Structure formats: structure tokens, C-alpha cells
Amino acid sequence: MNYFLVKSEPAKYSWQKFNEDKRTFWDGVRNYQARNSLKDMKKGDLVLFYHSNEDKAVVGIAKVVKEFYQDPTTEDPNWVVVDLEPVESFKKPVTLAEIKADKQLENISLVKQGRLSVMPLKAAEFDRIIAMGND
DNA sequence: GCCAACGTTGGC
DNA sequence: GCCAACGTTGGC
Numbered sequence: 001m002n003y004f005l006v007k008s009e010p011a012k013y014s015w016q017k018f019n020e021d022k023r024t025f026w027d028g029v030r031n032y033q034a035r036n037s038l039k040d041m042k043k044g045d046l047v048l049f050y051h052s053n054e055d056k057a058v059v060g061i062a063k064v065v066k067e068f069y070q071d072p073t074t075e076d077p078n079w080v081v082v083d084l085e086p087v088e089s090f091k092k093p094v095t096l097a098e099i100k101a102d103k104q105l106e107n108i109s110l111v112k113q114g115r116l117s118v119m120p121l122k123a124a125e126f127d128r129i130i131a132m133g134n135d
Numbered sequence: 136g137c138c139a140a141c142g143t144t145g146g147c
Numbered sequence: 148g149c150c151a152a153c154g155t156t157g158g159c
Contacts, residue, residue, distance in 0.1 A: 009157090030155095031142070052157060096158080115141060115156045 003126035004037055005048040005058070005110060006084075007117045015049050015059040018086055023065065025081040026118075027073045034118035039068050041082050048121065048129060049086075050110065057093035058129055062086050090133030104128050 006026060008014070018024055029035050041047070045064045051057055066083035073081075099105045105128055109119040121129075 007157090033142090056158075113141085114139095114158070117156085 001123075002040060002042060002045045003047070003121040003123060004041060004045065005050055005119050005121050006062075007050045007052045009053045010051045010055055011053070015051065015086075015089070018049070018062070018084075019060075019089070023083060023085045025066075025072070025083050027071055027081045029071075029079060029081070029118055031117060032078075034116055035078070035080060037118040037120055038080055038082050040120065041067060043067055046087070046126065047084060048126065051093075055093060056096040058090065058099075058133065059093045060086060060089040060133075061130070092133060092135060094129050094132045098132060099129070102128065102132070 013024070026038065029038060041064045043064055043066065047062045047064060048058050049060045049062050051059055062084040064082055065085045068080040068082050070077065071079040071081045096110070099108065100111055105111070105125055108121070108125050109116060113119070
């Protein structure tokens with residue numbers, strides 16, 4: 001089981017919209033590092049959903065329901081998507097400020113490499129954020 | 136709206 | 148294959 005975090009601007013694709021859709025393909029990744037993470041996702045892996053820009057908070061958990069395949073929004077074979085389904089919403093969104101302030105999360109890619117839109121998480125980091133979201 | 140960080144592109 | 152220029156992302 002692997003863990004990841006994906007970012008979305010709420011104005012573009014919000015957690016709420018995702019829950020209304022019940023399922024989505026994660027398109028628009030145009031960065032090789034992020035793409036490699038998409039390729040590492042296996043069915044059943046869990047993915048934190050982060051709102052960038054407006055909320056700057058992790059708002060819920062999704063899971064991988066279909067492994068990577070050609071991005072249907074481009075002809076370029078470099079780019080892939082995965083299918084995700086919402087699992088649950090956090091009781092309380094975990095803000096970037098809280099993550100930055102947490103000792104156990106100081107090395108998380110979200111903080112260290114702010115511009116990356118899809119990133120792997122260590123199990124401990126994933127668990128920690130979940131715990132904070134359910135406080 | 137500014138700017139820092141950083142990935143990508145293209146000239147040499 | 149190096150590196151400067153440029154574009155994009157995202158926090159503030």
C-alpha cells in the first residue's frame with residue numbers, strides 16, 4: 001500500500017465537486033515527477049486531497065480505483081491519468097500552516113517542494129495528517 | 136498582485 | 148551538455 005497527496009485548486013476542481021462526481025480521472029499533470037507518482041499508484045492506494053491557493057488545506061481522502069492510462073485530454077503519450085474515488089471528508093481540514101508547524105511533517109514534500117502537484121507520502125506522514133484531520 | 140522556487144526550453 | 152531565459156505554480 002502506498003500513499004500520495006494530490007493538489008487541486010478549488011476553483012478548478014474542488015473536493016465538493018469530486019464528491020458530487022463520485023469518481024474522476026486525474027488529468028492535467030504535465031510534470032515528470034508528478035507523472036511518475038501517478039504511475040506508481042496502485043489500485044486501492046490512498047490519496048490525500050489538498051486544496052491549493054484558496055484553502056491551503058488537506059480536505060479529505062481518495063483512493064485509486066484505476067491505475068494509470070493515457071491522458072484522454074492529450075495525444076502526447078508522455079502523460080497519464082488515474083481514476084480516483086472519494087473515501088471520506090476530514091472532520092476538520094488540515095491547513096498548510098498546521099502541517100508546517102508539525103514536527104513530524106517538517107520533511108513532507110508538500111512543504112519542501114511546494115510546486116509539485118502529485119507526490120508520494122510516507123505512511124507515517126499520511127497517518128499523521130489523518131489523525132490531525134479527525135481531531 | 137508580487138515574487139520565489141523550480142522545471143523546461145533552446146542556443147551555443 | 149551547459150546554462151541563461153522563460154514560464155508556471157502557489158504561498159503570502
